[in-house]
Amino acid sequence: MKINLKFLCLPLCFILFYNCSKDDKPERPTVITNAPPCQTVNELDRAYTIFFKPTVGWVGDPIPFYENGVFHIFYLHDARNTLPTFHPWYKVATTDFATFTGNSEMIATGTAIDQDGALGTGAIFKLNGIYYAFYTGHNGNLDPKEKIMLATSTDLKNWTKDTSFLLQASWGYDRNEFRDPIVIEDKSTGTYKMLIATRSEVGLVSDNTVPWRAVIAQYSSTNLRDWTLEKPFYEDTTTFITECPDVFIIGDYQYLIYSNIDDRMVHYKYRLLTSNTWINPINNKLDGVAFYAGKTVSDGIKRYISGWCPTKNKNSDATIFDWAGSLVTHRLVQHPNGTLGITIPDGVNNKFIINEALNPTIGFGTTKKGDAYTLTVNGAEKAFSVFDRKTGAFKIKAHVKATSSTQFGFEFGACETRNEVFAIVFDLVKNQLRLDKVIKNAASLNLTQLPLNVPANKEFDITIISENSVCVIYINDEIAFTNRIYKMNQNPWAIFADNGEVVFSNLKSFK
Missing domain, CATH: 2.60.120.560 (Exo-inulinase; domain 1)
Structure with a gap:
């Protein structure tokens, strides 16, 4: 018997819900x-291995540090309990941003009456074999609410708080919004610069028509302990505060990354090393609203940015974002014109091979x-x-x-x-x-x-x-x-x- 292939194809295609040819008009089943x-x-029963989270609690504000082939990701541990103290510094290690080991507490919170009843973001800097962790001490019951504090270590594991060190906002800066320090080396002057997210009033910056504005304050030091106020590193009249600032150099360009507290996105600007003028790229966002507090780290060849993807209240798509979540890391790509692109880290990409x-x-x-x-x-x-x-x-x-x-x-x-x-x-x-x-x-x-x-x-x-x-x-x-x-x-x-x-x-x- 001769089979009409045209009519044989029709029921088969209906079962698969596909067209037999592009010329056929599909019918919606x-x-x-x-x-x-x-x-x-x-969600609480699910383990995260690629987008790391601790077994108990969540990741807030990553503070990445690289040494000897290992990325040490310090972060604010969000336990989501009712304790009056919160956000101690924890650390987890990785070599590829796809596998993580050694999660444990590094710097504990103080008591409910101490300046560091809650810990905030900061940075790790190494000098002469000593690791310096500059961090934010936050206590909403004190005035000032925020000061910059210090802990030191010789092995990146055991940390001792230096109670003799305490840096509070200088006159003209907001003493209650004074946080997220980073330390960079200025090789041209042989000094170190500490950059701090804060706010400033009239008289300190160029535009005196705006009474208060977001500012990245700048201090200098020769020994990491005695700091002198300098002119602001950056100012922004479009947002309340530029959180979690990060500054680095790739080739002929210097980059500034910060988290905008108003739109909840990570932004960047850049400038030639020979210029004082910041360039605002057409797309200055490094991700969407579900990636926050991004800080960068380099292994000397490639630079990465780590942030957190927030959870949502009651683990529901219908609710608002929480603070903290899962660790997400991207690799930054520099284009010839100085702009930045983002791609997947090789370690994460190579994790999926089947x-x-x-x-x-x-x-x-x-x-x-x-x-x-x-x-x-x-x-x-x-x-x-x-x-x-x-x-x-x-x-x-x-x-x-x-x-x-x-x-x-x-x-x-x-x-x-x-x-x-x-x-x-x-x-x-x-x-x-x-x-x-x-x-x-x-x-x-x-x-x-x-x-x-x-x-x-x-x-x-x-x-x-x-x-x-x-x-x-x-x-x-x-x-x-x-x-x-x-x-x-x-x-x-x-x-x-x-x-x-x-x-x-x-x-x-x-x-």
Whole structure:
């Protein structure tokens, strides 16, 4: 009997929910039989190995320090208890930002009546075999609330507080907002500079029309113990305070990184070593709102930036961000014009080497050929392809070419009827990368966004690293976009296009 291959293809394609050819018009299935139901996972039961968190508590304000092949990540330990003292300094070590060892307390808090009843951010500096940890002593019941304090060590493990050292805000600076010191060496003068996040009043800086403004104060020393006030290193009239400042040099440029307390993002500026004028790049953000308190560290060849991805209250996507969360580290890339890009650390990228077979569960408007998925939108319905749930830590890679689509991306929590998903949206019209909460038959809710540089060829090399509820997407060695998405945890994910045609080639998953 002669078999009509045309009619044999139709039921098979309906089962797989794919087109047999690009010329066929797909029909949206009325019953989604293969889409798995959503799962709700207790976040507190999940272990983090890539995006480190301690077994008990969370990571706040990383303070990275490098020596002899090891990155020592000091951080403020957030126990989230009801004790009047909080945020002791802890430390964990890594060689690749993918495996962490030796988590333990380094500098304890003082008592409830001490200046350092709570510890704040600071920096590690080594001189003549001694490690100096300058940190913020914070006590909301005292005046001043904040002073700079010191602990020393000979082995990076055992620390002794130096009670003879206490630095408080000089006249004209805000004595209650005086924190986050870093120490850098000024080789041209043979001195050391301490930079401190604070606020200043009229008379200390250039613009006397603004009574108070964010300032990075500057002190100098020859011995790390006696400090003399100098002119401010930096001032900013657009924000309340520039937290967690960091300053470093790459090639011919000096860079300033700080966390903006108002928009909750990490920003940067740069300038030629021969200039006093800071350059504000078109995109001065180093990540989104789910990456904060970024500080950098270099092994002498590559420079990295570590921050924290905040949890959300009650572990719910519907609530606001907490303070502290999981450790996230990116690698900084310097472009020829001095601007910075961000990419995935080699150690994290190489952690995922086992290629997992993709298991599509349902699709619409999708043509599959090998590892390439072509999404074509005909009419009002978006094109998509849903893949089975992922567990633990995994990596997704793809090369995406927007042949005619201007809005496409990745969805997480794409289960059951897909009534609610969290979408990483590439918007080529607005030049935006967004996290949207998309509810069927309702307006999308934008949760956060970043500027997106759209290449002339409209092609994007994409790597996504996900672990439990933390998701980081890297694009073209230019952008890192970190987010906390609880619904992503152990639920299906998808690729989608809202209009036109887009090709996801070399789409692969690794564990």
